[in-house]
Amino acid sequence: MTIADSRPHDHQHNDHGHHDRGHNHPHxxxxxxxxxxxYEIMVHAIKELLIEKGVITAEDIRKTLEFMDxxxxxxGAKVVARAWTDPEFKKRLxxxxxxxxxxxGIPMGDAELIIVENxxxxxxxxxxxxxxxxxxxxxxxxxxxYKSRNYRSRVVAEPRAxxxxxxxxxxxxxxxxxxxxxxxxxxxxxxxRPAGTxxxxxxxxxxxxxxxxxxxxxxxxxx
Amino acid sequence: MSEVVNAKFAPGDKVRIANANPPxxxxxxxxxxxxxxxxxxxxxxxxxxxxxxxxFDGLPKRPLYRVRxxxxxxxxxxxxxxxxxxxxEIYEHWLEKA
Numbered sequence: 001m002t003i004a005d006s007r008p009h010d011h012q013h014n015d016h017g018h019h020d021r022g023h024n025h026p027h028x029x030x031x032x033x034x035x036x037x038x039y040e041i042m043v044h045a046i047k048e049l050l051i052e053k054g055v056i057t058a059e060d061i062r063k064t065l066e067f068m069d070x071x072x073x074x075x076g077a078k079v080v081a082r083a084w085t086d087p088e089f090k091k092r093l094x095x096x097x098x099x100x101x102x103x104x105g106i107p108m109g110d111a112e113l114i115i116v117e118n119x120x121x122x123x124x125x126x127x128x129x130x131x132x133x134x135x136x137x138x139x140x141x142x143x144x145x146y147k148s149r150n151y152r153s154r155v156v157a158e159p160r161a162x163x164x165x166x167x168x169x170x171x172x173x174x175x176x177x178x179x180x181x182x183x184x185x186x187x188x189x190x191x192x193r194p195a196g197t198x199x200x201x202x203x204x205x206x207x208x209x210x211x212x213x214x215x216x217x218x219x220x221x222x223x
Numbered sequence: 224m225s226e227v228v229n230a231k232f233a234p235g236d237k238v239r240i241a242n243a244n245p246p247x248x249x250x251x252x253x254x255x256x257x258x259x260x261x262x263x264x265x266x267x268x269x270x271x272x273x274x275x276x277x278x279f280d281g282l283p284k285r286p287l288y289r290v291r292x293x294x295x296x297x298x299x300x301x302x303x304x305x306x307x308x309x310x311x312e313i314y315e316h317w318l319e320k321a
Binding site: 114160161173180184 | 251252254269272287294297298301308310312
């Protein structure tokens with residue numbers, strides 16, 4: 001689809017689940033939705049230019065999308081569960097996150113991974129104020145709120161109020177470390193292992209480590 | 224990434240982030256400019272994103288640091304523990320000794 005094609009049409013296409021009705025013109029397999037906004041149009045234009053100039057191929061894009069769709073918070077949860085049960089691994093993870101997750105077959109690509117560890121006295125929370133950098137290779141795609149202007153601007157200035165809105169109350173005695181991933185590093189929070197999980201297997205532990213715990217807006221719970 | 228040779232700063236050093244407002248692509252958030260902090264760690268050397276943004280290769284690589292700033296040094300009316308900190312990544316050419 002060209003940019004000219006992606007201007008809003010004069011008919012509605014909101015029911016994309018019913019492709020056979022009211023559609024008699026061809027679409028690209030990976031299409032720009034009808035009535036695409038300015039940013040979607042720019043992304044599409046840049047993509048077409050990069051392909052046209054031979055910087056990347058359409059297959060590169062497809063492969064990357066395919067790979068990114070295999071990335072989920074379950075990967076990060078496995079890393080956390082292993083760190084909780086394997087002290088030697090935890091040491092390596094804290095010393096060099098990128099190398100330690102590579103051991104588990106998780107590539108970081110161009111970015112470097114820093115693990116920030118929660119304890120009784122310290123809590124960590126992650127943001128990217130400049131765009132929305134996120135440890136995608138260990139957590140998959142970020143939630144919408146992580147990319148929102150509201151979260152990005154407020155979590156650096158009033159992180160405790162933001163945490164409260166997520167239902168996470170932090171005692172005054174706990175030091176809060178807010179991490180702005182503004183350049184080349186990506187961050188993953190290593191939460192504290194909750195009480196009541198003694199003797200659990202790594203699989204059982206991984207099941208309670210959610211995405212939000214690894215971004216730092218929630219705590220894992222045993223029950 | 225590559226190892227930093229001849230790093231100007233070491234972990235624990237007191238620094239100040241430059242209070243500058245140059246035009247162009249900069250990865251130093253405005254809230255952090257002019258603030259004092261300490262070096263939390265050296266991240267490594269990376270191609271300069273301020274150059275890469277315009278199609279240059281960003282070489283030579285620049286040392287990148289994590290700087291820890293007290294929240295109360297950024298926001299005078301910060302609500303929370305005065306031990307709360309904000310940490311972010313700053314390239315060496317944005318840092319001066321404090």
